[in-house]
């Protein structure tokens with residue numbers, strides 16, 4: 001597929017058919033992420049593939065447990081908000097359970113060029129945090145890898161959806177990963193997950209985009 005056709009075809013797919021994805025195709029998707037660009041070629045990403053119902057259900061349970069922990073505390077002051085949050089989780093986990101494959105992505109901080117020099121020159125904590133976490137190059141790297149994955153999936157005929165709505169259970173998801181795989185590299189935290197599968201035969205709608213003139217400026 002021509003590159004522009006490919007990026008125009010990609011959309012978030014939230015309903016999938018039952019059929020799974022062969023591991024050779026999952027590997028192609030992961031390989032697309034592997035070759036993504038990253039600041040200082042840091043490759044500060046690690047990917048964990050769940051392609052069994054059992055493991056995807058386990059992930060959903062971890063998210064649901066964390067949601068209940070938060071909702072139970074929230075309920076004391078605001079019952080309505082707690083129930084809304086519970087419902088949000090129920091819908092979200094139902095949607096994840098519907099996916100035959102989920103890839104969990106961990107990332108690591110990346111301190112940008114100039115950080116150590118600014119620190120030595122006496123910059124304040126606020127200035128250093130602004131440099132590291134506003135433009136956040138570490139997360140820009142993750143974004144590049146995720147976009148490579150979703151485009152590779154589209155090219156192979158699969159749908160995908162990039163998701164950060166479970167990030168409140170990030171620590172628990174990392175613990176699950178460690179428990180299941182023995183992963184023990186220091187400094188990695190949960191950044192997002194992506195679901196994959198063959199798109200269901202329903203209409204998949206994407207929201208409208210802003211016009212070019214609303215977001216772009218030629219600086220003359």
Ligand SMILES: Cc1cc2nc3c(=O)[nH]c(=O)nc-3n(C[C@H](O)[C@H](O)[C@H](O)COP(=O)(O)O)c2cc1C
Nearest residue numbers: 010011012013161162163164165166192205206207
């Ligand atoms: C960083 C990121 C986080 C996202 N998180 C979620 C999410 O938690 N739940 C969800 O349903 N969609 C999520 N999406 C998908 C967006 O809603 C979607 O990309 C956007 O609405 C545009 O629609 P399209 O992807 O179909 O073009 C996320 C997308 C990105 C890039």
